[in-house]
Amino acid sequence: MNPAHPTLLLNRWLKLLQNTQTTEQQRQTLLETLLKKYSAKGRVYHNANHLCEIFILLNEFAALLTEPDATDWAVFYHDAIYNPLRKDNEQRSAQLALQVMQQLNLPPQTIMLTQELILATQNHIATRQNINLYLFLDADLAILGAAPEKYDLYARAIRTEYRLVPDVLYRPGRKRVLQHLLDKPALYYMPQMQARFEQQARMNIQRELQTL
Secondary structure: OOOOHHHHHHHHHHHHOOOOOOOHHHHHHHHHHHHHHHOOOOOOOOOHHHHHHHHHHHHOOHHHOOOHHHHHHHHHHOOOOOOOOOOOHHHHHHHHHHHHHHHOOOOHHHHHHHHHHHHHOOOOOOOOOOHHHHHHHHHHOHHHHOOHHHHHHHHHHHHHHOOOOOHHHHHHHHHHHHHHHHOOOOOOOOHHHHHHHHHHHHHHHHHHHHHO
């Protein structure tokens, strides 16, 4: 992880919880517990660095977010539970976020939106018009539109996370995922994200497909 990233996450977390009835030590302990999940063995891509990348990108669009707290909660918890061999990671991550947020007595509307955002990452489809949803989903997939070298590192990292899955199963599964993305009219919801990432993302995906 970039040396600045632990500070980025800590500052973001402390600000997020500053109005809760918790001590600074309790807030730090909660974050440490969460980050242990992101640093679990085998997490080559879905780790704390991924969270930092999302936060850095969302900072550019902070003025557009109407529910920044819910969005930040969703970023922190959306991949908290991650087992490549399971199909319910998003549901389990959302449930964990629910438990923590309820313990902190956060507003119900914040909790509900956080749940919606996390669950939407299962298929990256926004079921309604909501700018927080659009920005969060777009930021989560920004890696697809990264420079080719960075994208290739991402693709290799995903393969490493699925190392227990043999090539005979991984390749067709990955192809389906990538083809599903290409079949979308647009990979990103926000015009700003489309202009920045869409073309490169499609080129990256096409290139990876040729290697499978």
